[in-house]
Amino acid sequence: MIGFDLTRQQKALQEKARQFSREVILPVAAQHDRDGTFPLDVMEKAHQQGFFTPLVPKEYGGQGLGVLDTCIISEELAAGCMGIYVSIFVSTLALYPIIKFGTERQKERFLKPFCSKFSIASYCLSELTVGSDPASMKTTAVLEGDHYLLNGTKMWITNGGYADFYLVFATTDPEKRHKGIISLIVPSSLEGVSHGEPIDKMGQRASNTTAVTFKNVRVPKENVLAGEGEGFKKAMAALDITRPMIAVGAVGLARTATELATQYAKKRIQFGVPIIQHQTIQFMLADMAKNVEAARLLVWKAAWLADQGIRNSKEAAMAKAFAADAAMQVTTDAVQIYGGMGYTKWHPVEKLMRDAKVIQIYEGSAQIMRLVIARQLLREME
Ligand SMILES: Cc1cc2nc3c(=O)[nH]c(=O)nc-3n(C[C@H](O)[C@H](O)[C@H](O)COP(=O)(O)OP(=O)(O)OC[C@H]3O[C@@H](n4cnc5c(N)ncnc54)[C@H](O)[C@@H]3O)c2cc1C
Numbered sequence: 001m002i003g004f005d006l007t008r009q010q011k012a013l014q015e016k017a018r019q020f021s022r023e024v025i026l027p028v029a030a031q032h033d034r035d036g037t038f039p040l041d042v043m044e045k046a047h048q049q050g051f052f053t054p055l056v057p058k059e060y061g062g063q064g065l066g067v068l069d070t071c072i073i074s075e076e077l078a079a080g081c082m083g084i085y086v087s088i089f090v091s092t093l094a095l096y097p098i099i100k101f102g103t104e105r106q107k108e109r110f111l112k113p114f115c116s117k118f119s120i121a122s123y124c125l126s127e128l129t130v131g132s133d134p135a136s137m138k139t140t141a142v143l144e145g146d147h148y149l150l151n152g153t154k155m156w157i158t159n160g161g162y163a164d165f166y167l168v169f170a171t172t173d174p175e176k177r178h179k180g181i182i183s184l185i186v187p188s189s190l191e192g193v194s195h196g197e198p199i200d201k202m203g204q205r206a207s208n209t210t211a212v213t214f215k216n217v218r219v220p221k222e223n224v225l226a227g228e229g230e231g232f233k234k235a236m237a238a239l240d241i242t243r244p245m246i247a248v249g250a251v252g253l254a255r256t257a258t259e260l261a262t263q264y265a266k267k268r269i270q271f272g273v274p275i276i277q278h279q280t281i282q283f284m285l286a287d288m289a290k291n292v293e294a295a296r297l298l299v300w301k302a303a304w305l306a307d308q309g310i311r312n313s314k315e316a317a318m319a320k321a322f323a324a325d326a327a328m329q330v331t332t333d334a335v336q337i338y339g340g341m342g343y344t345k346w347h348p349v350e351k352l353m354r355d356a357k358v359i360q361i362y363e364g365s366a367q368i369m370r371l372v373i374a375r376q377l378l379r380e381m382e
Pocket of ligand 1: 090122123124125126128130131132133155156157158162201204210353358361362363364365366367368371
């Protein structure tokens with residue numbers, strides 16, 4: 001049975017997120033983009049609404065929602081501001097491996113307090129010299145009795161300056177590459193944890209991005225999420241669940257760009273008529289709308305597969321690659337439709353174009369997504 005109708009609960013979630021986006025996110029989006037400041041008050045309100053903990057089961061104080069439900073909420077939040085949405089989303093990226101692979105004690109210790117009190121989490125995989133190839137990471141975790149000694153610097157960490165805890169990936173033996181990686185839950189209060197200044201970015205400037213350094217940090221053994229050799233596999237499994245959530249952010253952003261460009265084209269007069277009456281403009285808008293719709297459908301399929309417990313690495317990569325490229329194209333076209341006005345800070349479309357660019361880079365770059373898809377295709381042909 002194939003259907004695209006949302007349930008009553010999904011429509012209610014969509015409406016709640018849409019209202020939050022319009023009333024809380026959108027009014028401050030331009031200001032935080034200009035200043036590059038982190039909207040902590042918006043984060044707190046979003047946490048109160050349960051947007052930080054959609055996938056956390058209700059027994060631990062979360063929303064107990066599915067991946068598709070979360071994507072429906074996420075599109076609305078990102079339609080207001082992708083940078084603010086990403087800061088909300090990253091908590092799910094850090095929490096999901098605990099939900100999926102954590103012990104009962106780890107869930108009690110980390111999920112419950114996170115849900116009951118305003119908290120922020122970060123996901124620490126990348127390093128300065130380690131991006132697309134995380135198996136070559138340099139951050140080390142050395143077992144010493146009842147704790148691991150953690151040393152290294154993670155780079156590009158979203159919410160890095162505000163996290164209450166970090167989900168950190170480190171190697172117990174660099175020679176073992178991905179087989180030596182473990183994941184540890186590292187409270188930011190532990191001695192030896194520090195973060196750098198916010199990185200001055202091109203777009204998504206409301207999100208806080210910093211380096212995070214771990215210097216001789218003693219992490220209790222009980223904070224290790226996955227056994228040695230399992231950390232990498234589990235990091236990648238988590239990405240299959242969270243990639244549709246980033247992809248749907250691109251959908252929300254591209255949807256906003258399409259709406260703005262359509263409104264502008266109806267009002268802007270050239271050659272005596274609104275520019276929307278020129279066929280080339282109509283065709284650009286048609287392509288924009290088509291890309292938004294196609295990206296959303298890929299996301300929904302990848303999310304639906306995840307909810308059914310069916311492996312979705314290929315579909316999640318397809319959704320992420322397509323939606324990110326679509327958002328880049330759609331926002332570039334929105335600037336084009338605005339003409340010279342689009343190239344100024346007087347209108348929001350240039351922000352959308354800057355915000356779109358990094359979606360092709362993080363959570364697996366456009367090229368790495370194609371590698372994932374191609375590898376899966378080859379496997380299916382064997
Ligand atoms: C704003 C922002 C927020 C981020 N947030 C986080 C976060 O919260 N946590 C975290 O861990 N990381 C985060 N990242 C890091 C992000 O995931 C990496 O930037 C990304 O994985 C790419 O790594 P890199 O920048 O080192 O690029 P590189 O891996 O150096 O890649 C450079 C270029 O080479 C291409 N390339 C690399 N390998 C191949 C290949 N095999 N075949 C073809 N092309 C290839 C890439 O696609 C890219 O175009 C963030 C990054 C940014 C910019």
